[in-house]
Amino acid sequence: MTTPAASSADQTGRATSERTPTGASTLLGLLIPALPASRITALRTIVYAFVIVDVLLIANDVPSHAGNAHYYRPLLLARLLHLPPVTTGLAYALLVVIVVACLMAMLGRFPRIAGMVVGVAFGIWMLYSQGYGYVSHDHLALMVAVWVLPTVPSRGWHDDTPSEAAGWALRCIQLAVVATYFLSVLVKWIYSGSPIAWANSAILAWAVVRRGSIFVQWTLETPWIFVPAQWAAVAMETLSPVVLFLRGKALYLAVAVFVGFHLTTFIALGIHFLPTVICWAAFLPIERLRELPARLRRR
Amino acid sequence: MLALMAVLLAGQFLRTNDFFPFGSLDQYSKGTDPNGQVVNTCLQGVREGGEPFDIPFGNRSVGIQRGDVENHQREIVADPDRLAPLAAEYDRRHPDEPPLTELILCQRITHLKDGAPHGEPEFVEVVRWRASE
Numbered sequence: 098m099t100t101p102a103a104s105s106a107d108q109t110g111r112a113t114s115e116r117t118p119t120g121a122s123t124l125l126g127l128l129i130p131a132l133p134a135s136r137i138t139a140l141r142t143i144v145y146a147f148v149i150v151d152v153l154l155i156a157n158d159v160p161s162h163a164g165n166a167h168y169y170r171p172l173l174l175a176r177l178l179h180l181p182p183v184t185t186g187l188a189y190a191l192l193v194v195i196v197v198a199c200l201m202a203m204l205g206r207f208p209r210i211a212g213m214v215v216g217v218a219f220g221i222w223m224l225y226s227q228g229y230g231y232v233s234h235d236h237l238a239l240m241v242a243v244w245v246l247p248t249v250p251s252r253g254w255h256d257d258t259p260s261e262a263a264g265w266a267l268r269c270i271q272l273a274v275v276a277t278y279f280l281s282v283l284v285k286w287i288y289s290g291s292p293i294a295w296a297n298s299a300i301l302a303w304a305v306v307r308r309g310s311i312f313v314q315w316t317l318e319t320p321w322i323f324v325p326a327q328w329a330a331v332a333m334e335t336l337s338p339v340v341l342f343l344r345g346k347a348l349y350l351a352v353a354v355f356v357g358f359h360l361t362t363f364i365a366l367g368i369h370f371l372p373t374v375i376c377w378a379a380f381l382p383i384e385r386l387r388e389l390p391a392r393l394r395r396r
Numbered sequence: 397m398l399a400l401m402a403v404l405l406a407g408q409f410l411r412t413n414d415f416f417p418f419g420s421l422d423q424y425s426k427g428t429d430p431n432g433q434v435v436n437t438c439l440q441g442v443r444e445g446g447e448p449f450d451i452p453f454g455n456r457s458v459g460i461q462r463g464d465v466e467n468h469q470r471e472i473v474a475d476p477d478r479l480a481p482l483a484a485e486y487d488r489r490h491p492d493e494p495p496l497t498e499l500i501l502c503q504r505i506t507h508l509k510d511g512a513p514h515g516e517p518e519f520v521e522v523v524r525w526r527a528s529e
Contacts (some may be wrong), residue, residue, distance in 0.1 A: 106519035112431075128397065141498070157453045157455065158460075158461060160455075161455040161459040161485070162459075162460070162461065164459050164481045164484065164485050165459060165460050165464075165481055167478050167481065168460065168464060168468055168478070170467075170468075172413070172414055172415075172416045172419075173414045173415055173416070174416070190419070223416070224416070225415050227413075229460065229464045230460075230463065230464030230465065230466070230468050231461060231463030231466070231467055232413035232416055232419060233423060233463075233465045234419070234422070234423055236417055237417050237418070237421070239415070240417035241400075245509035265397075268397075269397055272397070272401070276401070276404060276421075277421060280404065280408055280421050281421040281423075281425065283408050284408050284421050284422050284425040285422055285425045285427070287408065287409070287411065287425075288411075288422060288425040288426045288427075289425065289426060290427075294427050295427040297427075298427030298428050298429065298430065298434070299427075299428040299429065299430040299508055299511040300424060300426075300427050300428050302428065302430075302434070302508060302511050302512060302513075303428040303434045303508075304424065305432060306434040306436065306506050307436050310527075317512055317513055318511065318512070320511040320512040321511075322437075323511060324511075328434045365449060392505070
């Protein structure tokens with residue numbers, strides 16, 4: 098029986114090295130850390146399960162776009178692939194392929210090949226979802242996830258061998274998650290003059306007027322709370338790269354803060370950002386989810 | 397990894413969504429003037445002999461989201477027939493109702509004063525599509 102290598106990894110699964118680190122090896126260790134292979138198996142289950150939810154409930158506008166051919170504004174990748182406006186038949190064919198491939202990848206049936214099929218089919222699906230006028234930015238990390246997961250060899254839920262292939266894929270997803278927040282500060286700079294101008298603006302009042310839920314209509318009577326909330330948001334986004342270097346409880350706390358932020362925007366504005374929220378799993382020792390069935394049985 | 401980061405960074409400086417999924421992260425990036433206005437795009441339908449009534453955007457209503465329509469507003473104003481597929485989808489989903497004879501793309505404009513709504517929203521008709529006889 099193979100002995101699990103969990104003992105050679107720290108609390109978040111980072112493999113320890115006995116060699117004295119040089120500058121180059123430290124950089125490589127940051128970009129391509131050796132992380133438990135089983136973490137990818139866990140992440141495959143989470144990501145592919147979510148993709149099914151996404152195409153059915155969130156980015157589920159592709160079939161209805163079949164009637165909106167005049168609104169088709171193909172994005173760069175769609176133009177390179179010569180994708181014509183979507184038809185009802187094509188939309189449902191893509192849907193079936195995505196769901197079947199996701200189920201296969203989740204169940205460990207040819208997960209890399211099934212993952213590649215998801216990468217292509219879900220990529221085309223999203224080019225259709227986003228190709229009719231409005232482009233959201235909550236799918237950056239999820240798209241990176243479906244494209245890098247097939248690069249990692251398939252291992253079992255109980256194989257904790259430190260793997261650089263797993264570490265590279267996880268780091269790519271982590272960087273995409275952080276970029277989603279950090280680069281949005283840069284864009285605030287570009288569009289608003291500076292993050293300070295953005296933080297002092299009436300952007301939250303604008304959002305509440307346009308799409309505020311019944312839970313936050315009262316805030317329009319007390320608009321002074323918007324500016325501190327906007328400063329908190331821009332501070333959180335500016336500091337987001339710090340999570341790449343956190344470990345243990347500090348990391349869990351940071352993830353909780355970001356997920357809590359999205360829960361708040363969901364309750365207040367109906368903006369859930371779930372495709373990014375799911376990818377926060379890439380920061381956590383999610384291979385421990387394998388212990389969940391036994392724990393539930395003990396109860 | 398570094399090449400994709402470079403594409404993502406270029407997408408920000410070029411202010412383009414064309415590079416999806418590596419396009420501009422521009423949602424909610426434009427600060428609103430505390431004494432400016434909030435434009436809420438809306439749709440109203442009219443049936444034969446009836447009064448205008450509000451119609452929500454979305455896949456299960458007119459087959460398209462508000463943001464998609466807002467990003468095509470100039471083309472719709474130039475050619476109101478672009479609203480025809482939205483009316484057709486709405487009628488398809490309401491087979492027991494008489495068909496729409498008109499579909500109005502409208503705006504409810506809320507004026508802000510010191511970061512809070514000031515006065516009643518102003519209703520503006522942007523463009524009206526009429527079903528051909």
